[in-house]
Amino acid sequence: MSAGPVTQPVPVRWHDRLDPRPAFARAGQSLPAIVQIVIAATAAFAFAHFVLGHETPVLAGTIAVSSLGLVRDARPRRVVETVVGMMLGVLVSEALLRIVGTGWWQLPIVLAAVLLVARLFSPQPGFAIAAAIQGLIVLLFPGADTEAVMARPLDGAVGGAAAILLTVVVPRSFRRELRHDARALFAAADAAVAAIVQGLESGQSRRADRGLEKARGLDPLVRAWRESLDSATAIARISPFLRRRRGELERQRRILLAMDLSVRNLRVVGRRAAYVLDDGVPRPVAADVLDQLARGMALVGECLEDIALEPAAREALRATAAHLHPAELLPDASLGDHSLLTAMRPLAVDLLTAAGAPPDDARAAIPRI
Incomplete structure:
Protein backbone atom coordinates (compact mmCIF):
# COMPACT_ATOMS: atom_id res chain seq x y z
CA MET A 1 0.00 0.00 0.00
CA SER A 2 1.52 3.32 -1.07
CA ALA A 3 1.96 6.09 1.47
CA GLY A 4 -0.22 9.13 1.19
CA PRO A 5 1.09 12.46 0.13
CA VAL A 6 3.38 14.23 2.57
CA THR A 7 1.71 17.59 2.14
CA GLN A 8 -1.81 18.60 1.31
CA PRO A 9 -3.06 21.87 -0.19
CA VAL A 10 -4.53 24.15 2.43
CA PRO A 11 -7.71 25.91 1.27
CA VAL A 12 -7.79 29.66 1.82
CA ARG A 13 -11.05 30.84 3.34
CA TRP A 14 -12.67 33.96 1.93
CA HIS A 15 -12.35 35.91 5.17
CA ASP A 16 -8.61 35.15 5.34
CA ARG A 17 -8.24 37.38 2.29
CA LEU A 18 -9.80 40.23 4.25
CA ASP A 19 -7.45 39.85 7.21
CA PRO A 20 -6.25 43.41 8.00
CA ARG A 21 -3.22 42.32 10.02
CA PRO A 22 -0.76 42.10 7.09
CA ALA A 23 -1.82 45.58 5.99
CA PHE A 24 -1.28 47.03 9.47
CA ALA A 25 2.06 45.24 9.77
CA ARG A 26 3.15 46.63 6.40
CA ALA A 27 2.13 50.14 7.41
CA GLY A 28 3.93 49.81 10.74
CA GLN A 29 7.15 48.69 9.07
CA SER A 30 6.99 51.74 6.76
CA LEU A 31 6.53 54.28 9.57
CA PRO A 32 10.24 55.27 9.81
CA ALA A 33 10.39 55.81 6.04
CA ILE A 34 7.13 57.78 6.09
CA VAL A 35 8.40 60.07 8.85
CA GLN A 36 11.64 60.66 6.97
CA ILE A 37 9.83 61.45 3.71
CA VAL A 38 7.33 63.80 5.37
CA ILE A 39 10.07 65.76 7.13
CA ALA A 40 12.21 66.02 3.98
CA ALA A 41 9.36 67.15 1.71
CA THR A 42 8.01 69.65 4.24
CA ALA A 43 11.45 71.12 4.95
CA ALA A 44 12.30 71.42 1.25
CA PHE A 45 8.99 73.08 0.38
CA ALA A 46 9.18 75.44 3.36
CA PHE A 47 12.76 76.48 2.57
CA ALA A 48 12.03 77.13 -1.10
CA HIS A 49 8.80 78.99 -0.32
CA PHE A 50 9.67 81.06 2.74
CA VAL A 51 13.43 81.52 2.40
CA LEU A 52 13.88 81.63 -1.37
CA GLY A 53 10.48 83.23 -1.98
CA HIS A 54 9.28 80.80 -4.64
CA GLU A 55 5.50 80.81 -4.88
CA THR A 56 4.90 77.14 -5.79
CA PRO A 57 8.11 75.10 -5.38
CA VAL A 58 6.61 71.88 -6.73
CA LEU A 59 9.93 70.27 -7.59
CA ALA A 60 11.29 70.80 -4.09
CA GLY A 61 8.66 68.48 -2.63
CA THR A 62 8.45 65.96 -5.48
CA ILE A 63 12.19 65.38 -5.71
CA ALA A 64 12.47 64.98 -1.94
CA VAL A 65 9.66 62.40 -1.91
CA SER A 66 10.73 60.51 -5.04
CA SER A 67 14.42 60.28 -4.14
CA LEU A 68 13.74 58.79 -0.70
CA GLY A 69 10.74 56.58 -1.48
CA LEU A 70 9.58 53.56 0.49
CA VAL A 71 12.20 51.21 -0.93
CA ARG A 72 14.22 48.93 1.32
CA ASP A 73 17.51 50.21 -0.06
CA ALA A 74 17.92 53.68 1.47
CA ARG A 75 21.68 53.92 1.02
CA PRO A 76 22.98 57.50 0.63
CA ARG A 77 24.57 56.56 -2.69
CA ARG A 78 21.21 55.40 -4.07
CA VAL A 79 19.53 58.58 -2.84
CA VAL A 80 22.24 60.74 -4.44
CA GLU A 81 21.96 58.85 -7.74
CA THR A 82 18.20 59.36 -7.78
CA VAL A 83 18.58 63.06 -7.02
CA VAL A 84 21.15 63.46 -9.81
CA GLY A 85 18.86 61.67 -12.25
CA MET A 86 15.93 63.93 -11.38
CA MET A 87 18.02 67.08 -11.64
CA LEU A 88 19.31 65.90 -15.01
CA GLY A 89 15.72 65.49 -16.20
CA VAL A 90 14.84 68.99 -15.02
CA LEU A 91 17.86 70.65 -16.66
CA VAL A 92 17.54 68.82 -20.00
CA SER A 93 13.81 69.52 -20.19
CA GLU A 94 14.25 73.19 -19.36
CA ALA A 95 16.94 73.54 -22.03
CA LEU A 96 14.84 71.83 -24.70
CA LEU A 97 11.75 73.88 -23.84
CA ARG A 98 13.71 77.02 -24.60
CA ILE A 99 14.47 75.60 -28.06
CA VAL A 100 11.31 73.75 -29.18
CA GLY A 101 8.71 75.37 -26.91
CA THR A 102 5.73 73.61 -25.32
CA GLY A 103 2.96 71.57 -26.89
CA TRP A 104 1.78 68.06 -27.55
CA TRP A 105 4.29 67.30 -30.30
CA GLN A 106 7.20 68.51 -28.16
CA LEU A 107 6.42 65.90 -25.51
CA PRO A 108 7.92 62.87 -27.34
CA ILE A 109 10.97 64.90 -28.35
CA VAL A 110 11.72 66.08 -24.83
CA LEU A 111 10.95 62.72 -23.23
CA ALA A 112 13.11 60.79 -25.71
CA ALA A 113 15.98 63.24 -25.26
CA VAL A 114 15.82 63.02 -21.47
CA LEU A 115 15.79 59.21 -21.52
CA LEU A 116 18.70 59.03 -23.98
CA VAL A 117 20.84 61.47 -22.01
CA ALA A 118 20.04 59.69 -18.76
CA ARG A 119 21.03 56.32 -20.24
CA LEU A 120 24.33 57.86 -21.31
CA PHE A 121 24.98 58.98 -17.74
CA SER A 122 24.01 55.80 -15.87
CA PRO A 123 23.34 52.10 -16.63
CA GLN A 124 20.66 51.95 -13.93
CA PRO A 125 17.11 51.89 -15.39
CA GLY A 126 15.75 53.70 -12.33
CA PHE A 127 18.06 56.64 -13.02
CA ALA A 128 16.53 57.20 -16.46
CA ILE A 129 12.95 56.78 -15.20
CA ALA A 130 13.55 59.31 -12.40
CA ALA A 131 14.88 61.78 -14.95
CA ALA A 132 11.94 61.18 -17.30
CA ILE A 133 9.34 61.75 -14.57
CA GLN A 134 10.82 65.10 -13.60
CA GLY A 135 11.16 66.01 -17.27
CA LEU A 136 7.44 65.36 -17.75
CA ILE A 137 6.60 67.58 -14.77
CA VAL A 138 8.62 70.40 -16.28
CA LEU A 139 7.02 69.86 -19.70
CA LEU A 140 3.44 69.62 -18.47
CA PHE A 141 3.70 72.55 -16.05
CA PRO A 142 5.81 75.12 -17.89
CA GLY A 143 6.86 78.25 -16.04
CA ALA A 144 4.74 81.33 -16.56
CA ASP A 145 7.70 83.68 -16.62
CA THR A 146 11.47 83.69 -16.74
CA GLU A 147 11.79 83.98 -12.97
CA ALA A 148 9.67 80.85 -12.42
CA VAL A 149 11.66 78.95 -15.02
CA MET A 150 14.94 79.85 -13.34
CA ALA A 151 13.56 78.90 -9.92
CA ARG A 152 12.66 75.31 -10.80
CA PRO A 153 16.22 73.91 -10.99
CA LEU A 154 16.92 75.58 -7.66
CA ASP A 155 13.77 74.04 -6.19
CA GLY A 156 14.93 70.64 -7.39
CA ALA A 157 18.33 71.17 -5.80
CA VAL A 158 16.66 72.10 -2.51
CA GLY A 159 14.54 68.94 -2.60
CA GLY A 160 17.57 66.78 -3.36
CA ALA A 161 19.63 68.40 -0.62
CA ALA A 162 16.80 67.82 1.87
CA ALA A 163 16.60 64.14 0.93
CA ILE A 164 20.35 63.62 1.29
CA LEU A 165 20.48 65.56 4.57
CA LEU A 166 17.58 63.62 6.08
CA THR A 167 19.23 60.34 5.10
CA VAL A 168 22.16 61.27 7.34
CA VAL A 169 20.54 63.30 10.12
CA VAL A 170 17.27 61.37 10.50
CA PRO A 171 18.19 57.86 9.30
CA ARG A 172 15.55 55.20 9.10
CA SER A 173 15.37 52.74 11.96
CA PHE A 174 17.04 49.68 10.48
Whole structure:
Protein backbone atom coordinates (compact mmCIF):
# COMPACT_ATOMS: atom_id res chain seq x y z
CA MET A 1 0.00 0.00 0.00
CA SER A 2 1.52 3.32 -1.07
CA ALA A 3 1.96 6.09 1.47
CA GLY A 4 -0.22 9.13 1.19
CA PRO A 5 1.09 12.46 0.13
CA VAL A 6 3.38 14.23 2.57
CA THR A 7 1.71 17.59 2.14
CA GLN A 8 -1.81 18.60 1.31
CA PRO A 9 -3.06 21.87 -0.19
CA VAL A 10 -4.53 24.15 2.43
CA PRO A 11 -7.71 25.91 1.27
CA VAL A 12 -7.79 29.66 1.82
CA ARG A 13 -11.05 30.84 3.34
CA TRP A 14 -12.67 33.96 1.93
CA HIS A 15 -12.35 35.91 5.17
CA ASP A 16 -8.61 35.15 5.34
CA ARG A 17 -8.24 37.38 2.29
CA LEU A 18 -9.80 40.23 4.25
CA ASP A 19 -7.45 39.85 7.21
CA PRO A 20 -6.25 43.41 8.00
CA ARG A 21 -3.22 42.32 10.02
CA PRO A 22 -0.76 42.10 7.09
CA ALA A 23 -1.82 45.58 5.99
CA PHE A 24 -1.28 47.03 9.47
CA ALA A 25 2.06 45.24 9.77
CA ARG A 26 3.15 46.63 6.40
CA ALA A 27 2.13 50.14 7.41
CA GLY A 28 3.93 49.81 10.74
CA GLN A 29 7.15 48.69 9.07
CA SER A 30 6.99 51.74 6.76
CA LEU A 31 6.53 54.28 9.57
CA PRO A 32 10.24 55.27 9.81
CA ALA A 33 10.39 55.81 6.04
CA ILE A 34 7.13 57.78 6.09
CA VAL A 35 8.40 60.07 8.85
CA GLN A 36 11.64 60.66 6.97
CA ILE A 37 9.83 61.45 3.71
CA VAL A 38 7.33 63.80 5.37
CA ILE A 39 10.07 65.76 7.13
CA ALA A 40 12.21 66.02 3.98
CA ALA A 41 9.36 67.15 1.71
CA THR A 42 8.01 69.65 4.24
CA ALA A 43 11.45 71.12 4.95
CA ALA A 44 12.30 71.42 1.25
CA PHE A 45 8.99 73.08 0.38
CA ALA A 46 9.18 75.44 3.36
CA PHE A 47 12.76 76.48 2.57
CA ALA A 48 12.03 77.13 -1.10
CA HIS A 49 8.80 78.99 -0.32
CA PHE A 50 9.67 81.06 2.74
CA VAL A 51 13.43 81.52 2.40
CA LEU A 52 13.88 81.63 -1.37
CA GLY A 53 10.48 83.23 -1.98
CA HIS A 54 9.28 80.80 -4.64
CA GLU A 55 5.50 80.81 -4.88
CA THR A 56 4.90 77.14 -5.79
CA PRO A 57 8.11 75.10 -5.38
CA VAL A 58 6.61 71.88 -6.73
CA LEU A 59 9.93 70.27 -7.59
CA ALA A 60 11.29 70.80 -4.09
CA GLY A 61 8.66 68.48 -2.63
CA THR A 62 8.45 65.96 -5.48
CA ILE A 63 12.19 65.38 -5.71
CA ALA A 64 12.47 64.98 -1.94
CA VAL A 65 9.66 62.40 -1.91
CA SER A 66 10.73 60.51 -5.04
CA SER A 67 14.42 60.28 -4.14
CA LEU A 68 13.74 58.79 -0.70
CA GLY A 69 10.74 56.58 -1.48
CA LEU A 70 9.58 53.56 0.49
CA VAL A 71 12.20 51.21 -0.93
CA ARG A 72 14.22 48.93 1.32
CA ASP A 73 17.51 50.21 -0.06
CA ALA A 74 17.92 53.68 1.47
CA ARG A 75 21.68 53.92 1.02
CA PRO A 76 22.98 57.50 0.63
CA ARG A 77 24.57 56.56 -2.69
CA ARG A 78 21.21 55.40 -4.07
CA VAL A 79 19.53 58.58 -2.84
CA VAL A 80 22.24 60.74 -4.44
CA GLU A 81 21.96 58.85 -7.74
CA THR A 82 18.20 59.36 -7.78
CA VAL A 83 18.58 63.06 -7.02
CA VAL A 84 21.15 63.46 -9.81
CA GLY A 85 18.86 61.67 -12.25
CA MET A 86 15.93 63.93 -11.38
CA MET A 87 18.02 67.08 -11.64
CA LEU A 88 19.31 65.90 -15.01
CA GLY A 89 15.72 65.49 -16.20
CA VAL A 90 14.84 68.99 -15.02
CA LEU A 91 17.86 70.65 -16.66
CA VAL A 92 17.54 68.82 -20.00
CA SER A 93 13.81 69.52 -20.19
CA GLU A 94 14.25 73.19 -19.36
CA ALA A 95 16.94 73.54 -22.03
CA LEU A 96 14.84 71.83 -24.70
CA LEU A 97 11.75 73.88 -23.84
CA ARG A 98 13.71 77.02 -24.60
CA ILE A 99 14.47 75.60 -28.06
CA VAL A 100 11.31 73.75 -29.18
CA GLY A 101 8.71 75.37 -26.91
CA THR A 102 5.73 73.61 -25.32
CA GLY A 103 2.96 71.57 -26.89
CA TRP A 104 1.78 68.06 -27.55
CA TRP A 105 4.29 67.30 -30.30
CA GLN A 106 7.20 68.51 -28.16
CA LEU A 107 6.42 65.90 -25.51
CA PRO A 108 7.92 62.87 -27.34
CA ILE A 109 10.97 64.90 -28.35
CA VAL A 110 11.72 66.08 -24.83
CA LEU A 111 10.95 62.72 -23.23
CA ALA A 112 13.11 60.79 -25.71
CA ALA A 113 15.98 63.24 -25.26
CA VAL A 114 15.82 63.02 -21.47
CA LEU A 115 15.79 59.21 -21.52
CA LEU A 116 18.70 59.03 -23.98
CA VAL A 117 20.84 61.47 -22.01
CA ALA A 118 20.04 59.69 -18.76
CA ARG A 119 21.03 56.32 -20.24
CA LEU A 120 24.33 57.86 -21.31
CA PHE A 121 24.98 58.98 -17.74
CA SER A 122 24.01 55.80 -15.87
CA PRO A 123 23.34 52.10 -16.63
CA GLN A 124 20.66 51.95 -13.93
CA PRO A 125 17.11 51.89 -15.39
CA GLY A 126 15.75 53.70 -12.33
CA PHE A 127 18.06 56.64 -13.02
CA ALA A 128 16.53 57.20 -16.46
CA ILE A 129 12.95 56.78 -15.20
CA ALA A 130 13.55 59.31 -12.40
CA ALA A 131 14.88 61.78 -14.95
CA ALA A 132 11.94 61.18 -17.30
CA ILE A 133 9.34 61.75 -14.57
CA GLN A 134 10.82 65.10 -13.60
CA GLY A 135 11.16 66.01 -17.27
CA LEU A 136 7.44 65.36 -17.75
CA ILE A 137 6.60 67.58 -14.77
CA VAL A 138 8.62 70.40 -16.28
CA LEU A 139 7.02 69.86 -19.70
CA LEU A 140 3.44 69.62 -18.47
CA PHE A 141 3.70 72.55 -16.05
CA PRO A 142 5.81 75.12 -17.89
CA GLY A 143 6.86 78.25 -16.04
CA ALA A 144 4.74 81.33 -16.56
CA ASP A 145 7.70 83.68 -16.62
CA THR A 146 11.47 83.69 -16.74
CA GLU A 147 11.79 83.98 -12.97
CA ALA A 148 9.67 80.85 -12.42
CA VAL A 149 11.66 78.95 -15.02
CA MET A 150 14.94 79.85 -13.34
CA ALA A 151 13.56 78.90 -9.92
CA ARG A 152 12.66 75.31 -10.80
CA PRO A 153 16.22 73.91 -10.99
CA LEU A 154 16.92 75.58 -7.66
CA ASP A 155 13.77 74.04 -6.19
CA GLY A 156 14.93 70.64 -7.39
CA ALA A 157 18.33 71.17 -5.80
CA VAL A 158 16.66 72.10 -2.51
CA GLY A 159 14.54 68.94 -2.60
CA GLY A 160 17.57 66.78 -3.36
CA ALA A 161 19.63 68.40 -0.62
CA ALA A 162 16.80 67.82 1.87
CA ALA A 163 16.60 64.14 0.93
CA ILE A 164 20.35 63.62 1.29
CA LEU A 165 20.48 65.56 4.57
CA LEU A 166 17.58 63.62 6.08
CA THR A 167 19.23 60.34 5.10
CA VAL A 168 22.16 61.27 7.34
CA VAL A 169 20.54 63.30 10.12
CA VAL A 170 17.27 61.37 10.50
CA PRO A 171 18.19 57.86 9.30
CA ARG A 172 15.55 55.20 9.10
CA SER A 173 15.37 52.74 11.96
CA PHE A 174 17.04 49.68 10.48
CA ARG A 175 17.16 47.48 13.58
CA ARG A 176 13.56 46.31 13.23
CA GLU A 177 14.00 45.55 9.54
CA LEU A 178 17.26 43.69 10.11
CA ARG A 179 15.72 41.69 12.93
CA HIS A 180 12.73 40.80 10.76
CA ASP A 181 14.88 39.69 7.82
CA ALA A 182 17.25 37.64 9.98
CA ARG A 183 14.41 35.91 11.82
CA ALA A 184 12.70 35.10 8.54
CA LEU A 185 15.85 33.42 7.20
CA PHE A 186 16.53 31.38 10.34
CA ALA A 187 12.89 30.31 10.65
CA ALA A 188 12.76 29.18 7.01
CA ALA A 189 16.11 27.39 7.29
CA ASP A 190 14.92 25.61 10.43
CA ALA A 191 11.77 24.47 8.60
CA ALA A 192 13.88 23.12 5.72
CA VAL A 193 16.19 21.20 8.07
CA ALA A 194 13.22 19.84 10.03
CA ALA A 195 11.67 18.41 6.86
CA ILE A 196 14.93 16.70 5.89
CA VAL A 197 15.33 15.30 9.41
CA GLN A 198 11.78 13.94 9.28
CA GLY A 199 12.58 12.24 6.00
CA LEU A 200 15.72 10.65 7.44
CA GLU A 201 13.86 9.48 10.55
CA SER A 202 10.95 7.99 8.63
CA GLY A 203 12.79 6.80 5.54
CA GLN A 204 10.51 8.83 3.26
CA SER A 205 12.36 10.48 0.39
CA ARG A 206 9.40 12.74 -0.32
CA ARG A 207 9.87 14.47 3.01
CA ALA A 208 13.53 15.02 2.18
CA ASP A 209 12.47 16.35 -1.23
CA ARG A 210 10.15 18.76 0.56
CA GLY A 211 13.02 19.94 2.74
CA LEU A 212 15.19 20.39 -0.35
CA GLU A 213 12.43 22.43 -1.96
CA LYS A 214 12.29 24.67 1.11
CA ALA A 215 16.08 25.02 1.13
CA ARG A 216 16.02 26.13 -2.51
CA GLY A 217 13.59 28.89 -1.54
CA LEU A 218 15.96 30.47 0.99
CA ASP A 219 17.94 32.60 -1.47
CA PRO A 220 15.39 35.49 -1.58
CA LEU A 221 15.54 35.68 2.22
CA VAL A 222 19.33 35.83 2.11
CA ARG A 223 19.16 38.64 -0.46
CA ALA A 224 16.60 40.58 1.57
CA TRP A 225 18.77 40.44 4.67
CA ARG A 226 21.86 41.42 2.67
CA GLU A 227 20.05 44.38 1.11
CA SER A 228 18.87 45.65 4.49
CA LEU A 229 22.34 45.18 5.96
CA ASP A 230 24.07 46.95 3.05
CA SER A 231 21.71 49.91 3.42
CA ALA A 232 22.21 50.12 7.20
CA THR A 233 26.00 49.84 6.86
CA ALA A 234 26.19 52.58 4.24
CA ILE A 235 24.16 54.95 6.41
CA ALA A 236 26.16 54.09 9.55
CA ARG A 237 29.38 55.08 7.78
CA ILE A 238 28.30 58.71 7.47
CA SER A 239 25.64 59.20 10.14
CA PRO A 240 27.03 60.31 13.53
CA PHE A 241 23.97 58.82 15.20
CA LEU A 242 24.64 55.29 14.00
CA ARG A 243 28.40 54.98 14.39
CA ARG A 244 28.05 53.03 17.63
CA ARG A 245 26.10 50.39 15.68
CA ARG A 246 28.98 49.56 13.36
CA GLY A 247 30.21 46.68 15.51
CA GLU A 248 26.76 45.16 15.59
CA LEU A 249 26.43 45.50 11.82
CA GLU A 250 29.82 43.86 11.22
CA ARG A 251 28.79 40.94 13.44
CA GLN A 252 25.56 40.56 11.48
CA ARG A 253 27.51 40.59 8.22
CA ARG A 254 29.73 37.78 9.47
CA ILE A 255 26.67 35.74 10.41
CA LEU A 256 24.97 36.55 7.10
CA LEU A 257 27.95 35.46 4.99
CA ALA A 258 28.25 32.22 6.95
CA MET A 259 24.51 31.57 6.68
CA ASP A 260 24.65 32.14 2.94
CA LEU A 261 27.22 29.33 2.69
CA SER A 262 25.21 27.21 5.14
CA VAL A 263 22.12 27.52 2.96
CA ARG A 264 24.06 26.31 -0.07
CA ASN A 265 25.48 23.36 1.84
CA LEU A 266 22.02 22.58 3.22
CA ARG A 267 20.81 22.10 -0.35
CA VAL A 268 23.62 19.60 -0.92
CA VAL A 269 22.58 17.72 2.22
CA GLY A 270 18.96 17.75 1.06
CA ARG A 271 19.84 16.32 -2.37
CA ARG A 272 21.94 13.53 -0.92
CA ALA A 273 19.30 12.72 1.69
CA ALA A 274 16.62 12.43 -0.98
CA TYR A 275 18.92 10.17 -3.01
CA VAL A 276 19.84 7.70 -0.27
CA LEU A 277 16.22 7.50 0.94
CA ASP A 278 15.07 5.98 -2.34
CA ASP A 279 15.32 2.60 -0.63
CA GLY A 280 12.82 3.68 2.05
CA VAL A 281 15.16 2.79 4.95
CA PRO A 282 15.32 5.26 7.86
CA ARG A 283 18.68 6.87 8.68
CA PRO A 284 18.45 7.65 12.41
CA VAL A 285 22.15 8.43 12.84
CA ALA A 286 22.19 10.99 10.02
CA ALA A 287 18.90 12.40 11.28
CA ASP A 288 20.34 12.84 14.78
CA VAL A 289 23.48 14.59 13.50
CA LEU A 290 21.49 16.96 11.31
CA ASP A 291 19.08 17.65 14.15
CA GLN A 292 22.00 18.59 16.41
CA LEU A 293 23.31 20.95 13.73
CA ALA A 294 19.83 22.47 13.51
CA ARG A 295 19.85 23.15 17.24
CA GLY A 296 23.20 24.85 16.89
CA MET A 297 21.85 26.93 14.02
CA ALA A 298 18.91 27.99 16.21
CA LEU A 299 21.39 29.15 18.86
CA VAL A 300 23.22 31.18 16.21
CA GLY A 301 19.93 32.89 15.39
CA GLU A 302 19.44 33.73 19.05
CA CYS A 303 22.94 35.24 19.11
CA LEU A 304 21.66 38.06 16.92
CA GLU A 305 19.64 39.28 19.90
CA ASP A 306 22.13 38.33 22.62
CA ILE A 307 25.84 38.14 21.82
CA ALA A 308 26.42 36.38 25.15
CA LEU A 309 24.94 33.22 23.62
CA GLU A 310 27.75 32.86 21.06
CA PRO A 311 30.03 30.73 23.31
CA ALA A 312 27.16 28.31 23.95
CA ALA A 313 26.41 28.11 20.22
CA ARG A 314 30.06 27.43 19.41
CA GLU A 315 30.38 24.71 22.03
CA ALA A 316 27.20 22.96 20.89
CA LEU A 317 28.29 23.00 17.25
CA ARG A 318 31.87 22.02 18.10
CA ALA A 319 30.62 19.00 20.06
CA THR A 320 28.62 17.84 17.02
CA ALA A 321 31.41 18.58 14.56
CA ALA A 322 33.94 16.56 16.59
CA HIS A 323 32.01 13.34 15.85
CA LEU A 324 31.44 13.99 12.15
CA HIS A 325 33.61 11.12 10.93
CA PRO A 326 31.48 9.00 8.55
CA ALA A 327 33.49 5.82 8.98
CA GLU A 328 33.32 6.01 12.78
CA LEU A 329 29.62 6.91 12.95
CA LEU A 330 28.58 4.28 10.39
CA PRO A 331 31.45 1.79 10.00
CA ASP A 332 29.49 -0.72 7.91
CA ALA A 333 27.33 1.72 5.93
CA SER A 334 27.23 2.22 2.19
CA LEU A 335 29.10 4.88 0.28
CA GLY A 336 25.86 6.83 -0.11
CA ASP A 337 25.37 7.03 3.66
CA HIS A 338 28.97 8.12 4.14
CA SER A 339 28.48 10.75 1.42
CA LEU A 340 25.46 12.12 3.25
CA LEU A 341 27.42 12.55 6.48
CA THR A 342 30.33 14.02 4.55
CA ALA A 343 27.99 16.68 3.14
CA MET A 344 27.18 17.78 6.69
CA ARG A 345 30.82 18.58 7.47
CA PRO A 346 30.97 21.87 5.50
CA LEU A 347 27.60 22.80 7.00
CA ALA A 348 29.05 22.37 10.50
CA VAL A 349 32.07 24.51 9.58
CA ASP A 350 29.89 27.32 8.23
CA LEU A 351 27.63 27.29 11.29
CA LEU A 352 30.68 27.41 13.57
CA THR A 353 31.92 30.44 11.64
CA ALA A 354 28.51 32.05 12.03
CA ALA A 355 28.78 31.47 15.78
CA GLY A 356 32.01 33.46 15.89
CA ALA A 357 34.68 30.78 15.52
CA PRO A 358 37.66 31.78 13.33
CA PRO A 359 37.57 29.91 10.00
CA ASP A 360 40.76 27.94 10.76
CA ASP A 361 39.41 26.86 14.16
CA ALA A 362 36.07 25.89 12.61
CA ARG A 363 37.79 23.67 10.05
CA ALA A 364 40.04 22.17 12.73
CA ALA A 365 36.95 21.14 14.73
CA ILE A 366 36.10 18.58 12.03
CA PRO A 367 38.02 15.28 12.33
CA ARG A 368 40.26 14.50 9.39
CA ILE A 369 39.15 11.68 7.12
